Amino acid sequence: MADTTQLSNHQIRLASRPVGLPTHANWRSTTEPVQQPGAGGLLVKTLALSLDPAMRGWMNEGKSYIPPVGIGEVMRAGGVGVVVASENPQFAVGDHVSGSLGVQEYLLLSQDQIKRNGLAKIDLRLGSLTQWLNVLGMPGMTGYFGLMDVGHPQVGETLVVSGAAGAVGQTVGQLAKIKGCRVIGIAGGAAKCDWVVNTLGFDACIDYKAGPDAVRDGLKEHCPNGVDIYFDNVGGDILDQVLARLARGARIIICGAISQYNNTSAVQGPKNYLSLLVNRARMQGIVVFDYADRYHLAVAELAGYLRDGRMHSKEDVVHGLDTFPDTLLKLFAGENFGKLVLQVADA
Amino acid sequence: MADTTQLSNHQIRLASRPVGLPTHANWRSTTEPVQQPGAGGLLVKTLALSLDPAMRGWMNEGKSYIPPVGIGEVMRAGGVGVVVASENPQFAVGDHVSGSLGVQEYLLLSQDQIKRNGLAKIDLRLGSLTQWLNVLGMPGMTGYFGLMDVGHPQVGETLVVSGAAGAVGQTVGQLAKIKGCRVIGIAGGAAKCDWVVNTLGFDACIDYKAGPDAVRDGLKEHCPNGVDIYFDNVGGDILDQVLARLARGARIIICGAISQYNNTSAVQGPKNYLSLLVNRARMQGIVVFDYADRYHLAVAELAGYLRDGRMHSKEDVVHGLDTFPDTLLKLFAGENFGKLVLQVADA
Numbered sequence: 001m002a003d004t005t006q007l008s009n010h011q012i013r014l015a016s017r018p019v020g021l022p023t024h025a026n027w028r029s030t031t032e033p034v035q036q037p038g039a040g041g042l043l044v045k046t047l048a049l050s051l052d053p054a055m056r057g058w059m060n061e062g063k064s065y066i067p068p069v070g071i072g073e074v075m076r077a078g079g080v081g082v083v084v085a086s087e088n089p090q091f092a093v094g095d096h097v098s099g100s101l102g103v104q105e106y107l108l109l110s111q112d113q114i115k116r117n118g119l120a121k122i123d124l125r126l127g128s129l130t131q132w133l134n135v136l137g138m139p140g141m142t143g144y145f146g147l148m149d150v151g152h153p154q155v156g157e158t159l160v161v162s163g164a165a166g167a168v169g170q171t172v173g174q175l176a177k178i179k180g181c182r183v184i185g186i187a188g189g190a191a192k193c194d195w196v197v198n199t200l201g202f203d204a205c206i207d208y209k210a211g212p213d214a215v216r217d218g219l220k221e222h223c224p225n226g227v228d229i230y231f232d233n234v235g236g237d238i239l240d241q242v243l244a245r246l247a248r249g250a251r252i253i254i255c256g257a258i259s260q261y262n263n264t265s266a267v268q269g270p271k272n273y274l275s276l277l278v279n280r281a282r283m284q285g286i287v288v289f290d291y292a293d294r295y296h297l298a299v300a301e302l303a304g305y306l307r308d309g310r311m312h313s314k315e316d317v318v319h320g321l322d323t324f325p326d327t328l329l330k331l332f333a334g335e336n337f338g339k340l341v342l343q344v345a346d347a
Numbered sequence: 348m349a350d351t352t353q354l355s356n357h358q359i360r361l362a363s364r365p366v367g368l369p370t371h372a373n374w375r376s377t378t379e380p381v382q383q384p385g386a387g388g389l390l391v392k393t394l395a396l397s398l399d400p401a402m403r404g405w406m407n408e409g410k411s412y413i414p415p416v417g418i419g420e421v422m423r424a425g426g427v428g429v430v431v432a433s434e435n436p437q438f439a440v441g442d443h444v445s446g447s448l449g450v451q452e453y454l455l456l457s458q459d460q461i462k463r464n465g466l467a468k469i470d471l472r473l474g475s476l477t478q479w480l481n482v483l484g485m486p487g488m489t490g491y492f493g494l495m496d497v498g499h500p501q502v503g504e505t506l507v508v509s510g511a512a513g514a515v516g517q518t519v520g521q522l523a524k525i526k527g528c529r530v531i532g533i534a535g536g537a538a539k540c541d542w543v544v545n546t547l548g549f550d551a552c553i554d555y556k557a558g559p560d561a562v563r564d565g566l567k568e569h570c571p572n573g574v575d576i577y578f579d580n581v582g583g584d585i586l587d588q589v590l591a592r593l594a595r596g597a598r599i600i601i602c603g604a605i606s607q608y609n610n611t612s613a614v615q616g617p618k619n620y621l622s623l624l625v626n627r628a629r630m631q632g633i634v635v636f637d638y639a640d641r642y643h644l645a646v647a648e649l650a651g652y653l654r655d656g657r658m659h660s661k662e663d664v665v666h667g668l669d670t671f672p673d674t675l676l677k678l679f680a681g682e683n684f685g686k687l688v689l690q691v692a693d694a
Contacts, residue, residue: 065625240616254624269587269616277601277632278412285624 007034011104012324014069018059020264021332026059027075027325036085040111042119043085046101047347048317050078050133051328051340052167053233056261065287075103075324078138080122080129082347088114091121098122098132103324105344118292126303130315134339135306136299138288139167143231144298145291146253147172147179150284151229155180158223160242163233164205165192165314167339168255171302172231173202174311181229184222186215186238188334195337199312208238209334215241226250226279235260236268243272250281262332314338354381358451359671361416365406367611368679373406374422374672383432387458389466390432393448394694395664397425397480398675398687399514400580403608412634422450422671425485427469427476429694435461438468445469445479450671452691465639473650477662481686482649485635486514490578491645492638493600494519494526497631498576502527505570507589510580511552512539512661514686515602518649519578520549521658528576531569533562533585535681542684546659555585556681562588573597573626582607583615590619597628609679661685 008031015028037043058069058076069076079101083091088111091097099119101107109117127136134140146168147153159176163169164185173183173196185196185205193205206218215238219227226247232239235257242252260267276283291298305311316336318327321344330336355378362375384390405416405423416423426448430438435458438444446466448454456464474483481487493515494500506523510516511532520530520543532543532552540552553565562585566574573594579586582604589599607614623630638645652658663683665674668691677683 063625235621254621256624257621260621267618267621269618269620271614271616273616273620273630274582274601274604274607274614274632276630277603277634278410280632280634280637282629282631283620283623284629285621285627287624287627290627 007106008032009034009104009106010321011074011102012321013074014059014071016071017061018262021262021329022056022059022325024325029322034106035108037087037108038110039087040114041087042083042091042109042114044081044097044099044101044107044109044119045084046079046081046105046107046344047096048080048129048133049101049103049324049342049344050137050139051324051331051336051342052078052138053256053258053261053331055328056332065289076100077103077342078133079344080132080137081107091119096122096124096129098137103321103342105321126299127306127313130317130339130341131306131313133341134167134315135171135302135311135313139339140171140302141291141295141298142255142286142288143168143171144175144302145288145294146231146255146286147175147229149291150253150286151176151231151251153179153181153229156182157228158182158184158225158247159229159231160184160186160219160223160227161231161233162186162238163256163258164196164202165337166233168233169231170196170200170312170314170338174200174305175302176229177201178305178310184219186218186234192337195314216244219245229253231255232257234258235270239270240272243270243275246275246279246281248279248281250279252281252283254283254285258332315341317341317343319343354453355379356381356451356453357668358421358449359668360421361406361418363418364408365609368609368676369403369406369672371672376669381453382455384434384455385457386434387461388434389430389438389456389461391428391444391446391448391454391456391466392431393426393428393452393454393691394443395427395476395480396448396450396671396689396691397484397486397514398671398678398689399425399485400603400605400608400678402675403679412636423447424450424689425480426691427479427484428454438466443469443471443476445484450668450689452668473646474653474660477664477686477688478653478660480688481514481662482518482653482658482660483646486686487518487649488638488642488645489602489633489635490515490518491522491649492635492641493578493602493633494522494576496638497600497633498523498578498598500526500528500576503529504575505529505531505572505594506576506578507531507533507566507570507574508578508580509533509585510603510605511543511549512684513580515580516578517543517547517659517661517685521547521652522649523576524548525652525657531566533565533581539684542661546661563591566592576600578602579604581605582617586617587619590617590622593622593626593628595626595628597626599628599630601630601632605679662688664688664690666690
């Protein structure tokens with residue numbers, strides 16, 4: 001058992017609820033001494049954190065699929081870390097784990113909290129630490145179960161995915177290719193689009209920043225028979241453009257709506273939603289936690305694709321816990337290229 | 348074979364495409380001599396026509412689930428009639444039929460058109476002529492298959508249906524009660540709400556005209572555990588209010604959006620659509636024609652409920668082909684009480 005009594009824990013807490021984009025004023029840094037775990041408990045050192053669009057929702061007051069982060073609480077974040085002290089026979093010092101670690105350097109867990117925070121050992125032979133936050137982590141699970149359980153991809157169908165170079169998008173598109181779909185990505189900028197086509201092997205990628213009609217024209221060009229599956233990470237105008245090009249019997253997976261998360265006015269509803277009627281289509285939401293009892297199956301399948309080179313995984317790694325307030329904003333500006341990861345410690 | 352050569356056929360044709368609510372200027376009356384059917388053909392005399400919200404959509408240019416009515420064409424309408432001349436062995440003079448008859452007194456059909464117009468004999472022992480336009484007709488089929496095939500009602504679930512006193516709504520609500528759901532209607536005005544509760548046996552009915560917060564407050568009161576199934580005939584604000592109260596795993600059947608059909612600006616998209624994500628819910632469109640090969644099964648089941656008194660059927664019957672332009676508007680003002688039927692002839 002390492003002596004952890006000299007360690008201090010640097011943390012980022014939610015100071016106030018943002019209106020629109022979060023600013024520095026919404027955050028507060030604290031430093032606390034690190035405690036030793038009690039019977040059945042654990043002390044985990046954070047190595048890397050997952051920065052996700054969903055975080056913006058957790059900062060708001062009000063009911064959602066999980067409770068909001070309370071004012072004054074350490075900001076919620078999924079991450080990967082290493083056990084540095086253990087009073088629990090299921091975890092040994094040196095074990096790598098993933099779970100809800102929070103934006104902080106250390107997390108002390110009681111026995112109850114181990115389960116509540118979803119702590120699970122991860123096997124670095126299946127993927128790197130950052131891959132465990134990407135294809136093998138929540139984004140990968142979200143993409144996997146959204147595509148497979150809600151999208152029901154069939155060979156030869158046309159799938160469109162927005163946020164194609166992002167964490168969920170890259171898993172969805174590559175997995176859909178493996179399942180025999182034609183895959184069209186939507187991403188911001190030529191560099192992302194080139195990577196999505198040339199490295200990930202999508203059939204095409206539409207650069208939504210290329211002009212006001214880029215998405216409409218791109219969908220028309222690349223989806224001449226309509227869109228069978230749309231995996232939506234962005235909402236807003238792009239959702240409306242895809243609705244206007246649905247094939248009969250289409251499935252839309254509502255995974256997120258990053259274009260709307262920082263709105264100071266109402267969310268933009270999809271004005272073309274009656275395309276669901278005309279095309280006998282459906283639009284369905286997904287929350288990844290519902291599939292927790294099958295994560296291990298998806299991890300095993302996806303790790304196989306990583307190993308045999310059929311799937312690539314790209315992370316955009318930024319270093320330093322204190323950069324969190326600024327790094328998070330990269331998501332909303334579309335500046336991250338690949339899964340956005342905050343590296344907190346090296347080992 | 349009756350001598351039909353002295354008959355004339357009065358018709359209502361689409362003269363121009365409306366902007367907003369249709370006006371008299373959008374219609375043109377014509378009178379033509381009635382021809383005798385050719386080999387394999389039929390002459391049908393219209394008895395009653397179904398006036399439906401969907402008619403407004405058919406008047407617009409552009410792709411939908413069926414082609415628009417062309418300028419100068421007889422307005423499309425489903426109806427019931429009687430065969431007055433037949434050169435087809437499958438139909439005898441005096442047979443009652445339903446199908447796409449058009450807003451006119453007579454319809455001459457070639458053998459090909461008999462199938463294309465969906466002509467089918469109807470059995471007046473199963474229901475009256477007007478019931479064949481209501482519970483046993485397209486609205487009933489729409490309600491039946493939307494509820495059963497898309498809604499998947501489970502005993503004890505809470506179903507909300509808008510347009511509850513209308514043609515589709517009355518079938519949906521009564522059928523959901525028979526299937527064991529708690530049923531909350533939404534309708535306009537106390538008279539309709541009273542009828543829905545006291546005659547049809549819904550558990551409650553919300554009068555959306557009772558005040559600006561009536562729907563929100565009514566849903567809160569009557570759906571304390573959320574809405575499991577929402578059968579949407581209206582769209583607009585009411586759809587948004589229901590989205591805000593979905594139960595986990597809810598199903599929304601998109602059948603229509605009468606509040607939006609006469610918009611001169613864009614359709615109002617459901618700004619609360621992200622409730623689909625939070626609640627793992629889905630929203631799915633239905634077009635009744637897809638279920639044509641199972642109509643007979645639904646008719647048999649629904650006719651049984653009419654016969655044993657478990658289901659009521661209310662039609663709002665207006666007389667006279669020439670009233671069509673004004674009568675149609677009753678739908679968009681919510682003035683019809685029950686299925687709106689235009690009686691064209693008595694027998």
